Amino acid sequence: MESYFEKQTKELYDKANKIINTYSMSKANKSGDKLEIDIPQDFKNDFFSLVDKVNLSLMEEKDNFYGYFLFQTLREIRFDISSPTSVNFKEAKYVIYFNPIIFLNLNMKQMESTIKHEILHILSQHLIRSKELKDKYSKLAINMAMDIVVNKYLNNLPPYATTLEWVNAHYSLTLEPYESFEYYVDKIQTELDLQEVDENGEEHDSNIDENIETDYNPERTHDIWKDSDDIDEKTLKEFTEKFINNSQKGKTPAYLEGLISSLKNSKGELPWNLYLNKLMGTVESNKKKTITRRNRRQPNRLDLRGQLRSHKAEIAVALDISGSISDEEFKQAIKEVLNIVKNYNHEITIIECDNQIRRVYKAKSIKDIKDRINIRGGTKFTPVFEYANNKKINLLVYFTDGEGEDKLKVIPRGYKTLWVISGRGDKLSLKEPYGSVKKLSKVEIKDDRLDISDVRDDGYSMNNQAPIL
Structure with a gap:
């Protein structure tokens, strides 16, 4: 009725x-x-x-x-x-x-x-x-x-x-x-x-x-x-x-x-990890040419090939090995970085630096992260930016206690920068950071995640359930 x-x-x-x-x-x-x-x-x-x-x-x-x-x-x-x-x-x-x-x-x-x-x-x-x-x-x-x-x-x-x-x-x-x-x-x-x-x-x-x-x-x-x-x-x-x-x-x-x-x-x-998650959504991706579609700007030019996103995110993670950030803090932070970028076709370059770059290596998972070199020189930020300026970097994440130069000798070119200050650090010594400065702290990313009790009961079969960590 x-x-x-x-x-x-x-x-x-x-x-x-x-x-x-x-x-x-x-x-x-x-x-x-x-x-x-x-x-x-x-x-x-x-x-x-x-x-x-x-x-x-x-x-x-x-x-x-x-x-x-x-x-x-x-x-x-x-x-x-x-x-x-x-x-x-x-x-x-x-x-x-x-x-x-x-x-x-x-x-x-x-x-x-x-x-x-x-x-x-x-x-x-x-x-x-x-x-x-x-x-x-x-x-x-x-x-x-x-x-x-x-x-x-x-x-x-x-x-x-x-x-x-x-x-x-x-x-x-x-x-x-x-x-x-x-x-x-x-x-x-x-x-x-x-x-x-x-x-x-x-x-x-x-x-x-x-x-x-x-x-x-x-x-x-x-x-x-x-x-x-x-x-x-x-x-x-x-x-x-x-x-x-x-x-x-x-x-x-x-x-x-x-x-x-x-x-x-x-x-x-x-918080730094949520901010990084936000940055990853805006990082410019490389493009690859394709003959399967026309060029968007000039569709009548059949001699011009269109472009598709290849989503190759080149990310540099710099670690100030002279600072007060501990190995445990850095490894936990790297885990969060890897978790955030896992959805992108990414390549991470780890850069260890005090007053000069001591080591550079690639990392795809936490297993690739090496123990820091036991060298404790002074701190200079400029060498990392000189390196990044000569590479095709989309994003530089710099972990440091913040104590170093007050002015970079080179200006960052063509990439975004995120400074992450150690929990024991105070502030960044640079007068012009050319990027955002965040504090290192453990923050749970809840923004778009679910508890099992929150899942719609009409949308997912049990075969579709992702593991709840």
């Missing part, structure tokens, strides 16, 4: 269709100025009355965090978003947008999941992290990677939701569960680069009405994010923490605790 909620949903869906049909007829009879969709106030009242029922259901659940979070947000109707819901940040508030045509096709539990989906994007700091990758990766790759990450926490997803299983099946990939946003976007982009697409890496439909979206489109699900207020990362996190604090009214699930802890502890200053 049809419930009152289902009946209300169908009635609202019919009214929503009448609204867009009226708009389409008006547009057909008018040329010139762009038409705005006229949404009657009584429809808005009835629609948000239904959303209130979904919100109440969320607040009655054991993980009522989502209900209290939604309660604080502003809500608006937008027929031009290509997903049931979307979110951005306007005037010191998060705003959750609803496309009635897509949203009203869902049942109650699916409606709850799509709202949770938007809140998880906020907690995962995707509104910030996606901006940092938009010049390196396509919009489609970024959108699908972010959705894989947040959807792994959710049950009762809409049938078209972008999940790990769907992406693996659709693109013939073997992406692993429990990985980071940066891992997924890199792997997905590699596959997209193999496909025949246009210059921007996207396929376009010139007949799309910019004011109306009636179907889910993973390429455009987060377009509305660009309309967010221009606000610095630190301030946005402070506002987000206020929303979080007002939402924690009961016991919070472990996976939410991990995301919240990661956001709160960052304070705009990521």
Whole structure:
């Protein structure tokens, strides 16, 4: 028997269709100025009355965090978003947008999941992290990677939701569960680069009405994010923490605790290993030529070969052997470096240096790490940068106690630098570090990881479970 909620949903869906049909007829009879969709106030009242029922259901659940979070947000109707819901940040508030045509096709539990989906994007700091990758990766790759990450926490997803299983099946990939946003976007982009697409890496439909979206489109699900207020990362996190604090009214699930802890502890200053993880997503990769696709910039030039990402990340790890960092500290740090870069086609070069370079060798695993040479000269940073400037290095990670020169004799060229100061060190002596400076400390990377209790019970078979370490 049809419930009152289902009946209300169908009635609202019919009214929503009448609204867009009226708009389409008006547009057909008018040329010139762009038409705005006229949404009657009584429809808005009835629609948000239904959303209130979904919100109440969320607040009655054991993980009522989502209900209290939604309660604080502003809500608006937008027929031009290509997903049931979307979110951005306007005037010191998060705003959750609803496309009635897509949203009203869902049942109650699916409606709850799509709202949770938007809140998880906020907690995962995707509104910030996606901006940092938009010049390196396509919009489609970024959108699908972010959705894989947040959807792994959710049950009762809409049938078209972008999940790990769907992406693996659709693109013939073997992406692993429990990985980071940066891992997924890199792997997905590699596959997209193999496909025949246009210059921007996207396929376009010139007949799309910019004011109306009636179907889910993973390429455009987060377009509305660009309309967010221009606000610095630190301030946005402070506002987000206020929303979080007002939402924690009961016991919070472990996976939410991990995301919240990661956001709160960052304070705009990521620990060194999380910062390295972030850097790896932006490191320039070498390109290889291919005759299987046309050149993107000049597609009509058949004599020019296209390019594919080969993802060869050349990473130099320098160790100040004169400093106070212990062998145990360094080996633990190297383990974390290797864990972070394992998803890339990487090559690590270890450089041991005091006042001169003492030894250089390659390392692919922790077994390749050698005990430090027992020499304790003075400390100079310049020799390492002279070496790096003459090699094709993408990233230099320098472990040191920070005591050395106050000025480099050469300027780093063509690579990023991350300084990691020993737990017993104080600060870096260089006045201009030409990179980021972080403290060495043991930090658990929880950002996009799962406990076994957090895994969706409808998405993975036991054969797909990755080991929980």
